[in-house]
Amino acid sequence: MHISGILENDRTQEVIDTIKYFLNAVNKKVSFSEYAHRFKNKQLWNDYLSALIQIETEILVIRIKPRDVGKALRTLPLNTLIVNDYTDWKAIYSKNKRDLRHLFSKMVLILNSDIIKPSNFTDEEKGRLLFYGFSSDSIITTSSTGEPFENGKFLCCIREGLISTNGNIIEPQEFVVNLRNTSDDPYSILAAASFAVMNDIDMNKLNLLQ
Numbered sequence: 001m002h003i004s005g006i007l008e009n010d011r012t013q014e015v016i017d018t019i020k021y022f023l024n025a026v027n028k029k030v031s032f033s034e035y036a037h038r039f040k041n042k043q044l045w046n047d048y049l050s051a052l053i054q055i056e057t058e059i060l061v062i063r064i065k066p067r068d069v070g071k072a073l074r075t076l077p078l079n080t081l082i083v084n085d086y087t088d089w090k091a092i093y094s095k096n097k098r099d100l101r102h103l104f105s106k107m108v109l110i111l112n113s114d115i116i117k118p119s120n121f122t123d124e125e126k127g128r129l130l131f132y133g134f135s136s137d138s139i140i141t142t143s144s145t146g147e148p149f150e151n152g153k154f155l156c157c158i159r160e161g162l163i164s165t166n167g168n169i170i171e172p173q174e175f176v177v178n179l180r181n182t183s184d185d186p187y188s189i190l191a192a193a194s195f196a197v198m199n200d201i202d203m204n205k206l207n208l209l210q
Contacts, residue, residue, distance in 0.1 A: 001049065001053065001057060002080070002165055002199060004062065004079060005035070005061075005063075005069075005076065005078045005080070005082070007066060008064060009084060011185060011187065012063060012084075015082065015191045017182075019061065019196065020032070021181050022203075025181075025206055028199070028201070029059070030057065031052055031059070031060050033048075033062050034063045035062050035065070039062075040075055062076065062078075078107050079108065079165055080195065080198065081109050082195060083111050084112050084188075110194045110195060110198070112131075113132065113133040113135045113137040114133035114134055114135050116131075117137070118131055130198060132187075132194045133190065134186075138159065138190075139160050139194075140159070140190055141157060142190075143156060152178070152179050152180060153179060154189050155176055155177075156174065156176070156177060156189070158175075160172060162198070164197070164198055164199065165199060166200055168200055170200075173203075177193065
């Protein structure tokens with residue numbers, strides 16, 4: 001099971017709703033939860049995972065409040081962490097700097113490159129980062145054809161080849177997101193699309209289903 005965390009802010013629900021749409025559209029079994037005290041108890045955590053496995057959950061997404069992120073990083077076996085807010089990221093990094101390099105080496109961080117600059121990371125660290133946004137540093141960004149919005153659709157592209165969380169190669173490509181089924185906030189769309197791509201969702205195939 002792929003276990004992901006998403007750092008809460010005022011756009012979190014939009015990102016989650018869009019992730020839910022992407023994954024449900026291709027019949028990926030996904031569950032959502034919120035980091036709570038029970039997850040600190042190893043037995044309760046294992047029981048929870050066992051219950052999810054029994055219902056064939058493939059992906060678990062856990063909402064994490066900024067105040068809980070240090071504990072969550074140390075207690076949860078996260079494969080992915082989505083961060084969309086610079087203030088929260090700065091607080092995380094300043095409070096947990098000593099341990100973060102080790103923790104982050106085990107997971108993929110999905111970050112907004114318009115507010116969290118790739119230049120702040122070493123080349124080694126960048127190997128575990130997936131940046132989205134509108135800057136030239138973004139790997140998941142808007143289409144090169146022009147305006148990102150067109151006739152109720154959002155035009156996206158994968159600028160560079162990627163390795164998914166399952167070890168599959170994802171080639172550079174463009175795809176379209178139907179805005180009738182997703183958030184209208186471009187950053188929320190790009191964050192959710194980045195998560196979907198990293199979990200081997202064929203976004204062009206998804207477009208055929210929209």
